[in-house]
Amino acid sequence: MYKLVKGTAAINIFIGIVMIYLVWKLTQFLAMEMLSSVLGEFIGVGMFALIVVFQQEIRKFLLMIGSTNFGRRRKFLRQLKFIRDTPEDSVTDVGAIVRACQKMGDTFTGALIVIKRNTALDFVKNTGDELDILVKTPIIESIFYKNSPLHDGAMIIEDNRIVATRVILPVSNDRDIPLRFGLRHRAAIGITEKTDGLAIIVSEETGQISYIKNGEFVIFKTPEELIEKIKKDLQ
Ligand SMILES: Nc1ncnc2c1ncn2[C@@H]1O[C@H](COP(=O)(O)OP(=O)(O)OP(=O)(O)O)[C@@H](O)[C@H]1O
Numbered sequence: 001m002y003k004l005v006k007g008t009a010a011i012n013i014f015i016g017i018v019m020i021y022l023v024w025k026l027t028q029f030l031a032m033e034m035l036s037s038v039l040g041e042f043i044g045v046g047m048f049a050l051i052v053v054f055q056q057e058i059r060k061f062l063l064m065i066g067s068t069n070f071g072r073r074r075k076f077l078r079q080l081k082f083i084r085d086t087p088e089d090s091v092t093d094v095g096a097i098v099r100a101c102q103k104m105g106d107t108f109t110g111a112l113i114v115i116k117r118n119t120a121l122d123f124v125k126n127t128g129d130e131l132d133i134l135v136k137t138p139i140i141e142s143i144f145y146k147n148s149p150l151h152d153g154a155m156i157i158e159d160n161r162i163v164a165t166r167v168i169l170p171v172s173n174d175r176d177i178p179l180r181f182g183l184r185h186r187a188a189i190g191i192t193e194k195t196d197g198l199a200i201i202v203s204e205e206t207g208q209i210s211y212i213k214n215g216e217f218v219i220f221k222t223p224e225e226l227i228e229k230i231k232k233d234l235q
Contacts, residue, residue, distance in 0.1 A: 013053060017046070090159045093135045094230045097157070098223050100140035101202050101209045110204030111144040112154040112184050114169070117234065119195035121156055121164075128153055128167035135160045144202075154187065154199075170194055172215065188212045198233055 024043055027036035042049075051058065092115060104111050114121065129150065133139055135157060143150045143165055156164040171183060172190035188199035193215035201210045211218045211226055213233060220226040 010054070017050075092157065092160050092234055094227050094234070096135050096137045097140065097200065098209075098227050098230070100137040100144075101200055102223055103137070103141055104144055104202045105207040105209055108204055108207045109141075109144050109146060109202065110151075110184060111140075111200075111202040112169075112188055113140070113200045114154055114156050114167075114188075114191055115198045115200075115230070115234065116156065116158045117196045117198065119197060121158070121191075121195060121197060124154075124167050124169055124191065125156055125164040128156075128164045130164050131162055133162045135162060154191075174215070185210065185212075189215050192216075198230060200230075 020039065021043065024036060024039035027039060097113060097115075101111060101113075114124075139162065140155070142148060143155060143162070145151060150165040153166040154169050155162060156167055169187035170190040171186045172193055174186075174189065174193075177186060177189060184201055184203070188201050188210070189212055191197055192199050192212050196214075199212040201212065202208075203210070209223075209226065211220060211229065218229060220229055
């Protein structure tokens with residue numbers, strides 16, 4: 001349940017409900033008649049209040065359950081993480097990502113890729129376009145191709161799927177970042193400071209690939225070393 005609601009507003013609403021319940025119990029314990037009867041009335045209609053508050057989610061849930069479209073149902077189940085698909089789906093193809101970055105670096109094509117680890121990235125995902133495509137070198141290259149309508153912003157990868165493009169990331173305010181690094185690099189630092197995600201950047205100016213973890217640049221010498229480091233960080 002925690003995994004299901006982590007990173008969504010539902011957990012905050014749940015905490016709110018628990019707090020109201022605890023205050024109600026406290027007012028009963030302290031024999032604060034009026035406050036306890038007001039809160040009691042509120043809790044009495046709690047079930048209806050929940051239906052109203054979660055109207056959208058309940059609607060979405062019922063629509064998904066009732067859908068006869070198996071492709072969508074699989075996607076929904078994967079979101080719930082009750083099932084793991086084939087290894088092709090669940091193990092991130094780091095080699096394919098780094099190869100795409102090398103090719104983009106050779107052609108000075110800018111790119112920003114964030115790989116999710118434990119922290120949910122839903123709060124940034126919905127600033128862009130949600131997708132569901134298997135990670136492949138040519139797909140990543142064509143998304144960041146300069147004339148592609150999807151090239152701007154960041155790409156989010158979860159497991160081995162590209163789940164969003166054109167995502168706007170929070171920018172780091174760290175004043176120690178050298179001035180030669182622009183917004184793309186600041187955004188990569190920002191998201192890895194706020195979450196445990198991993199960011200890979202290809203600079204449009206220099207073609208250089210950078211790897212950022214926990215808000216800091218990770219040094220590597222060869223693409224093979226980068227692949228190894230990312231694989232280790234994803235374990
Ligand atoms: N907050 C952000 N979230 C996601 N992508 C961003 C963000 N800010 C900028 N970008 C992306 O970075 C691109 C280039 O920004 P900028 O030139 O400032 O970056 P840079 O760090 O200097 O990188 P480069 O070396 O590639 O020029 C933008 O066109 C946009 O696609």
